[in-house]
Amino acid sequence: MSANESTKRLGLLRSLLVHAALAVVGLIVAIPLYWTLISSVTTNAGIFATPVQWIPPSLHLENFSQALSAAPFGRYFFNSAVVGVVVTATTLVTSALAGYGFAKFQFPGRRILFVVVLIALMVPFQAIMIPLFVLARQLGWLNSYAGLIVPGAVSGFGIFLMRQFMSKVPDALLEAARLDGCNEIQLFLRIVLPLSRSALAALAVLTFLASWNNFLWPLIVAQNPDILTVPLGIVQFRGSYFTNYTQILAVSLMAAAPVIVLYLVMQRQIIETFASSGIKG
Amino acid sequence: MSASTISVPDAASSSVTGRIRSPRIPARLLLLLPAIIYLAVLTQAPFILTLWYSVHKWILDQPDLGRPWVGIENFKYAITQDTVFQQAVLTTLIITVLIIAVSLLLGLGFALLLNRKFFGRGVVRALMIAPFFVMPTVNAVVWKNFFLDPIIGLFDWLLTSLHLARVDFLTSYPKLSIVAIASWQWTPFMMLILLAGLQGMSEEVREAARIDGAAGWAEFRHITLPLLARYIELCILLGTIYVLNLFGEIRVATQGGPGTESTTVPYYVYQTIHDYNDVGSAAALGVLAVVFASLIAAGLLRLLVRTFREGQA
Structure with a gap:
């Protein structure tokens, strides 16, 4: 009974670890992509603002047509x-x-x-x-x-x-x-x-x-x-x-x-x- | 012809094959000859021309010099005196090995993680593959100007936020910067191939292994890895063919510099023909590049075979 429970707990811990690893790795790949995406609809000043603006204050879709x-x-x-x-x-x-x-x-x-x-x-x-x-x-x-x-x-x-x-x-x-x-x-x-x-x-x-x-x-x-x-x-x-x-x-x-x-x-x-x-x- | 086929409907099919196959040989060659002749004209003939040019001195913007025969002079110079070329060979080797190693290891990790069932797997997989579809030149532009820039780059922001010293990555670590840029792009490619391999693997084999007591690392090492061997080979071979030709990233991000620190063989060949108009030397370098690429491919294959034999023993 207790052995069964501990394997269950171990399994849960393992799947938690796996998901945490997935999340970190996903972020490493996703951040450059996300950053590219938002930066294409912000302003030139917005790109280099510190701290980094992870959510652009306004959308500038005209960048596409202007480009x-x-x-x-x-x-x-x-x-x-x-x-x-x-x-x-x-x-x-x-x-x-x-x-x-x-x-x-x-x-x-x-x-x-x-x-x-x-x-x-x-x-x-x-x-x-x-x-x-x-x-x-x-x-x-x-x-x-x-x-x-x-x-x-x-x-x-x-x-x-x-x-x-x-x-x-x-x-x-x-x-x-x-x-x-x-x-x-x-x-x-x-x-x-x-x-x-x-x-x-x-x-x-x-x-x-x-x-x-x-x-x-x-x-x-x-x-x-x-x-x-x-x-x-x-x-x-x-x-x-x-x-x-x-x-x-x-x-x-x-x-x-x-x-x-x-x-x-x-x-x-x-x-x-x-x-x-x-x-x- | 048709009468004979009808009269022997149940005869051994091999005899029918023999009868149909042999008389039509010339017609069948037509299937491939156009493509093969084209390939030969566009790859093998130019290669022979490259060999021919490589034993001549020929500088495009100095036509008055003519094209004198110089024998192995161009090769001799490249191998014994041209320090830029010698350095380029080493740089190419380092960069290629690192890019393949990093993207293969990361790709394997991602493939193993993505092979599990979890909520949102489709989205995560699509996200992971995305970098492969970014143009290499665009990728290099984005990394150079927005991530690795020493003043306004994203990494700089990260470093200064953590109160660490500023680093001008492209100047201080040009080779590693190129490796980072290219690995980000090549990891999804490796992942895609390895994931296909993992998904073709039967669950029964693993189940049997688990019953036999293999778990975790042992399962990975003795079951998964040997079964993936072919796919890993495919990754390394395809990866090497492409990465040895890496050009756009270097041209955009470092232009071979600072100095000649990140100049690779393909980039040096390009410089020799494009900047110096020196056909003879560029051709000799191209021939040496082929020799170099073949040596690397052969070496890699031998290494692979040995690794997997040990793994299975």
Whole structure:
């Protein structure tokens, strides 16, 4: 009886401790986020008030519209969106096709071609950016969408991911569909693609995120204000309008919005993909 | 073709496979060739060009010098004389290892906590993942100007409220500042992968372990950790690939400084091509970066395998 009670008490103590730990850790992550959020709707003076104003005395939502007109951010968002959407679309199509080829077909040179993919996955960008830059310069692609898009349009990681995932589609299913008179294109579109939905979703989010956040390559190829992407725009904005802290934060929040929406829509598929990629290795 | 398929409806499917597969080889190659050729043109061909450039002296804004062949001169200089590069290699190593270690440990802790059922778990999880979606450059801007600033930063407010001495973090501890900025961003990524691993783990295995007397630390060490090994490997490999290329944070927060104290290999390659227009040296540094990255990846993998073998023994 008393032993039972003491284990109960111990259990309660443990769960209390766990929850306390959770609360502390949650605060560490949450405070910077919360601070960014409130500071984007306060005034420049309010940001640096001591003691810190944890609840802003008044809301200044106009920071958002003012920030958008203080620099051509509309243009930057448009540029980032064009690059992100095109890169994501081409990556998905080519990764799905090539991944399927590697996963389900035997052909001469398969190993060598897969090594090409693995090398592409492993070579760090700094090792290839110089020729890419020289090439872009010679082709007149500096300050152009082509210059921003072309180097990222196909992904070794994407092909690798899709191959891993599509290997798990049972061969028997494909054979059965072939026997039922399904041609190769129908097979791919109606059976393989739907079964790979979660991996495609994860790849879409990761590709868009990488393109949206990309900083190094745009920094090298884009200088013209018309062609800047959002991260370049924000860094430049910080340099030239140093006092407009609230506006920097407002734009920063707007920059995170598309990615967060994309993630929320595809959350389940992403977690599924991580879970299965770990098991299959 | 279709007649033969119909005439052997129940024949061994392997023979059907053989018949359908072999004659269509060229058509099937079409599935992958466009993507592979593109990849080869955009990654492998440039890498070969990088090798070619690296044995030449070529400075973009001095065209009158031409592009003379210099053999291994660029490499020799980088390895034996270029102290900035030597320091950059060390800095990259330190920063990468610390970022991976910190974010992996924190991510593991968060994942273990979030794997329990409690009120408001969905909200807490969403909150924890949020930093991963902040642009790295934005993250660096916010940390530099609002958190780490020695006069108006949030940390400064915290220190002065506690009556502690002021610290100019980015000047006094540039490497650790970069580690803090990047870890805040990478912890959610690690957590996400590890949480997926934990949730795929069957409750029965743990239950069996508990009946066998494993609890708390023992349960974690002998049951949870070995089962998570693959996910931890995935975290470290993906993390290393990305963190070795860390650039935006350094460019925004410290610009490699003070001096060259937080200059990493990618940042130095960028400086060499962008500020000095020195294609030959930058190419040599890029090649060395590949060698360096491969060594780290190989070393990490070996370390991992050893750790997990010991853990399971």
